[in-house]
Amino acid sequence: MSILHTVNKSPFERDALESCLTFATEGAAVLLFEDGIYAALRGTRVESRVREAMGKVKLHVMGPDLRARGLGEDRLIEGIEVVDYSGFVDLATQHDKVQAWL
């Protein structure tokens, strides 16, 4: 049973991402969207935490939310996959359930 975890809060303001990464298990997927996308960028104070999690879970980030915030894909941590809204739907269908870390 694999889970798609979604995080839409900034990692600098809430602990939604930290909890998500703590409880997500091997083979789960994590989608960062809305203010959650900031965790996908290089050079932040949460970068090492995200890289560590990538050994266990697959990370995705919402492209339209990146562009809205003026942040290019060139700033992403390598290995994080960019998706659009239909990609979000695909992820939801490919996993058994969706856990939203609001």
Next chain:
Amino acid sequence: MSDTVKKFLYLNRKAPYGTIYAWEALEVVLIGAAFDQEVSVMFVDDGVYQLTKGQDTKGIGMKNFSPTYRTLGDYEVRHIYVDRASLEARGLSADDLIEVAFEDMETEEEIDNIVEVIDSAQVSELMNASDVIFSF
């Protein structure tokens, strides 16, 4: 109306688009311009994300209000301060931020860019020196 000029400080600590705070703060700054006070706008914590260059919101179906920051110099905003530590914690630098020009219509004083990156001690000083802090 009193002639006393007060120092207004608008303190922004939220990222844009995910919540309504950034847009609401901008609205209040624009409305406040009518009161002829000495106005500074400060960006701390996730608030620094409000000033990133190249925002394009077509994909999320929301209004892109980032061009409005560039007009603040025309709305009596004399200083825009950005906390350096907040930028650094997010892997950003001054080069990633928009520039805001200022022009005083009466004195013809012109400044190319009033966005200033400052350290935490200066942030504290400016808070202490202001008469009113509006927090968003």
